[in-house]
Amino acid sequence: MSLVVLAMSGGVDSSVAAHLLLEQGHEVIGVFMRHGEQSPAACSTESTPGSLPIVNRLDHKQGCCTAADAEDARRVSDRLRIPFYALDLNEEFGQIMDYFAAEYARGRTPNPCVQCNNWIKFGKLFDYADSVGAEYVATGHYARIDDSSSEPVLLRGIDQSKDQSYVLFGIKRRDLSRMLLPVGGYQKPKIRELAAGIGLNVAEKKDSQEICFVTSGRYDQFVRRRLESGGESGDRSGELVTTDGRVVGRHDGIEGFTVGQRKGLGVALGERAFVVRIEPDTNRVVLGDRAALDASELTASGCNWLTDLPPEEPIECLAQIRYNAKPAAAELVVQAGHKLSVRFKSPQFGVAPGQAVVCFDGERVLGGGWID
Numbered sequence: 001m002s003l004v005v006l007a008m009s010g011g012v013d014s015s016v017a018a019h020l021l022l023e024q025g026h027e028v029i030g031v032f033m034r035h036g037e038q039s040p041a042a043c044s045t046e047s048t049p050g051s052l053p054i055v056n057r058l059d060h061k062q063g064c065c066t067a068a069d070a071e072d073a074r075r076v077s078d079r080l081r082i083p084f085y086a087l088d089l090n091e092e093f094g095q096i097m098d099y100f101a102a103e104y105a106r107g108r109t110p111n112p113c114v115q116c117n118n119w120i121k122f123g124k125l126f127d128y129a130d131s132v133g134a135e136y137v138a139t140g141h142y143a144r145i146d147d148s149s150s151e152p153v154l155l156r157g158i159d160q161s162k163d164q165s166y167v168l169f170g171i172k173r174r175d176l177s178r179m180l181l182p183v184g185g186y187q188k189p190k191i192r193e194l195a196a197g198i199g200l201n202v203a204e205k206k207d208s209q210e211i212c213f214v215t216s217g218r219y220d221q222f223v224r225r226r227l228e229s230g231g232e233s234g235d236r237s238g239e240l241v242t243t244d245g246r247v248v249g250r251h252d253g254i255e256g257f258t259v260g261q262r263k264g265l266g267v268a269l270g271e272r273a274f275v276v277r278i279e280p281d282t283n284r285v286v287l288g289d290r291a292a293l294d295a296s297e298l299t300a301s302g303c304n305w306l307t308d309l310p311p312e313e314p315i316e317c318l319a320q321i322r323y324n325a326k327p328a329a330a331e332l333v334v335q336a337g338h339k340l341s342v343r344f345k346s347p348q349f350g351v352a353p354g355q356a357v358v359c360f361d362g363e364r365v366l367g368g369g370w371i372d
Contacts, residue, residue, distance in 0.1 A: 003027045004136040004180060005129040007121055008076070008084070010069030012202045013140030013183050015076040016191045019198055020182035021138060022080060028138075030077040030084040031128065032070045033120060072202050079200060092124055097213055101226035104219065104255040105236060107278035108354025111167075111323070112211060118170040126175060138180035142188075143168055143365075145179050152176040154306055154365040157184040166323050169358040169368040170304045220256035238283025240267050243276060243292055254278050257285050260293060260350030274350075294347035300357050300369030303338045307366050310334065318360040319344065321351050321371070332359050332366075340369050 004021055008014045008030040021028050070086055077084035096112050096119065103110035121139060129137050142157030143165040154176060157163040171179070183191055195203035214222045227233065240249040249267035251257070256264070261275040265287065276288040298321070309315065312334065318327035319342045329345040342357060351371060358368035 001025055001027050002136055003029070003132070003134040004138050005029050005031055005125060005132065005134045006138045007125055007140070008032050008073040009140070009208075010072035010076075010202065010205075011140065011207065012192055012195050012200070012205050013142070015073070015140075015200050015202050016194050017138060017140040017182040018076065018080050018082060019194065019200075021180065022082070024182075026136070026180075028080075028082045029132065029134065030073060030082050031125065032073045032084070032086040033089050033125070034070065034086050072205070076200055076202060079198075087124075087128060089120055089124055092120055093213075095119060097226055098230065100211075100213075101223045101230075101255075103354050104223045104258075105227060105232070105234075105280070106354075107254050107280035109258040109352040110354050111356055112213075113323070114167045114170055114356050117167055122168075122171045122175060122179070126178070129178075136178050136180045137175075138182060140183050141165075141168060141181050142184050143181050144184035145176060145181055146364075147177070152179075155184075156360070156363045156365075157181075159187045162188050165360075165365050166320055166356070166358045169306070169356060169365055171306075172304075173306050176306065220253060223255040224253065236280075236283050238285065240265070240285050240287060242269075243286060243288040248287070251285055254280060254283055254285060259352035290349070293350050295344075295351040296347050297341065297343040298351050298357060298371055299339065299341045300371045301337070301339045303334075303340050303367060303369035305334075305367035307361075307364070309366065315359075315361075315366075317342075317366060318362075320358045320360070321348055322355050327360055330359075338369070 004026045006014065006018055006021060006028050008018065010032070018028055018030060074084050096116055099115055100110045100112045122137065125137050141164045142159055142162040144155040144157060146153050146155050154165060154168060156165045192203055236253040236255060237251060238254065239247050240251055241247050248269060251266055257275050257278055259275055259278065262272065265273060269287070272290065273287045274290060274293055275285060276292045277286040279286065315332045317330055317332045319330040319332065320327040328348055331343045333341045335341060353371050355371050356368050357371050359366045
């Protein structure tokens with residue numbers, strides 16, 4: 001029997017993950033990672049083994065991972081008779097929100113879910129696991145760990161419509177041997193069926209769809225507030241221009257736009273227009289037709305690799321440019337300085353600086369980087 005720390009969000013996937021781990025004979029500790037804005041008067045903390053405090057009360061408001069989610073996770077833990085704790089990671093999660101705002105201010109499209117996995121779910125959670133002597137860390141992600149060979153590898157989830165291996169490319173290679181992903185071998189309907197069969201109240205709970213800390217749904221407003229609270233207001237308003245340089249309007253700030261955006265442009269051109277490029281140096285937002293968003297190649301930096309790769313020789317792979325995109329046939333060249341280049345066999349729509357590109361060999365995740 002191994003001791004496993006399981007990240008529990010209060011959703012059906014992590015809840016069934018707890019059940020599956022118990023069936024496999026593991027001893028499970030459920031952990032809810034509280035990382036929203038908290039009211040200090042409404043909660044108290046105490047020291048836990050290691051450096052992470054435990055939040056004792058779950059009845060206060062927060063900007064993400066709501067108190068209702070925490071209570072759902074607690075009820076599931078009670079039902080399965082496993083220990084349950086909530087970790088206060090508010091300060092650490094502030095780094096995610098700062099990154100999110102800074103990227104939009106630079107005219108890039110951030111991916112906070114990937115960074116949350118890198119920095120928190122498979123960062124701080126490993127610290128907590130070490131503090132309690134746990135051998136493994138587990139989550140409810142739809143991906144798989146194959147440990148049948150000499151070194152474990154990360155694979156796509158069985159349910160291709162729910163596969164989340166893309167958002168896990170940034171985890172440390174050495175941590176693969178300590179990761180468990182129990183639901184990755186199942187289709188989503190089966191997970192809900194299992195939840196209902198053991199009487200879990202979250203069996204039909206809807207999946208989270210939005211960025212958890214942007215509660216208003218307006219990214220630009222969140223970015224402005226976050227930057228102002230950090231002393232970085234600035235004027236990011238500027239011109240709306242077409243790809244041929246014609247000025248067609250003005251905008252209130254580049255943080256309100258992302259590459260590939262079609263709605264909410266604030267100008268009517270008489271035909272469908274998309275954001276083709278954002279120029280942070282001039283604050284110009286460049287608009288064009290759909291064809292202007294086709295890209296045959298990209299470069300990326302800040303790469304992380306989950307396998308040995310030759311330093312310069314081209315590699316045939318499948319490359320995925322955003323979470324909801326299909327992997328496309330491409331040629332990958334690994335470059336010095338944690339960089340890569342990808343040349344696609346056919347043009348890809350809406351390659352956005354700031355998003356991650358993740359490379360696969362069939363179902364296996366090779367690694368990836370941040371698109372420049």
